[in-house]
Amino acid sequence: MFKRLYAFHAGSEYCSNCVFDTQSADPAGISEIPYFFYLIEHSNGFVAFDTGVNLDLIRDMRSYLGPHAQDWKIYVRPNDDVRSQLGKIGVDIKDVKTVVLSHLHYDHAGGMNLFENAVFLVQRDEWGFALNPPGAQQNSYVRSEYDVPAGRLRLIDGEFDIFGDGTLILVPTPGHTKGHQSLLIAGRTSSYILAADAAYVPDLADIPRLPVASLIWSKEALIESRMNLRRLRDRYNANVICTHDTDFRNSLNLAPAFYT
C-alpha cells in the first residue's frame, strides 16, 4: 500500500528559456531549472525515484563534469546529496532497498553509489543507451555513476508493477533518452505521476513544445510519451510532477512536507 511521497529539491541550474522550450516567448530569459529526487513510503518498504547529483560534483563540479559545468550554471549546496536529504526526514539510506532511475543522466543517477543495499530498476533500453550515448548526450552521462554490481541491477522491459499490488507502476516514456521511464503512484485517495524529464510542465500542455536537440533522443517518441502520460493522468485522475518544473516553488510541497 502506498503511504507517502516526498519531493526533495536538491540543486538547480540556470539556463535560457529556449533550452527547455524552443518556442518560448522569452527565449533569452533565464529560468531556474530545479533538480529533484523523490522518496516513496510503501508498506513493502522505501522506494527512491532518482538519486540527485554525485558528492564529487558537489565538491568540485568543474573537475567532475568538465567545461560543461560552467556552461550549465549549476548550483548545489553541500547537503544536496541524497543521503543528507533523506537524513533530514529521519530515513537512513541503508534502509532504502529499491531505487528507480528515470534515466541515467548525471542529475538523476549521481547518488546511486550512496545506496548500499538497494536494487536499481532501469529500463533495458536506457542501460544500452547509457553504455554508449550518441552525440551531445555523452555530456549528460557519467559512466562511473552507474557502475553498480551486476547483482544489484535489474533491467526492466516496458511497464512494470514494482510490488505487484498496482500502486507503483513503471511506465516507459522514451524521448528525452532512449530508455526514459516515469512512475505512476496509484494511491487509495490520490494518484501521482512522477514524469521526470518526459514533460516540463505539470498540466502537460507542452506536448509540441520541445527542448533543444541535445536534450532529445527522439522527438517522435517524446511526443508519443507525453500523449501517453496525458491518457494515464486522465485515467487515474493523477497529479503530474515534473522534475524540472520551473514553477516548483509554487506548485510543489517540498520535503519534509509530503503527499499521501
Ligand SMILES: [Zn+2]
Ligand atoms: Zn533531468
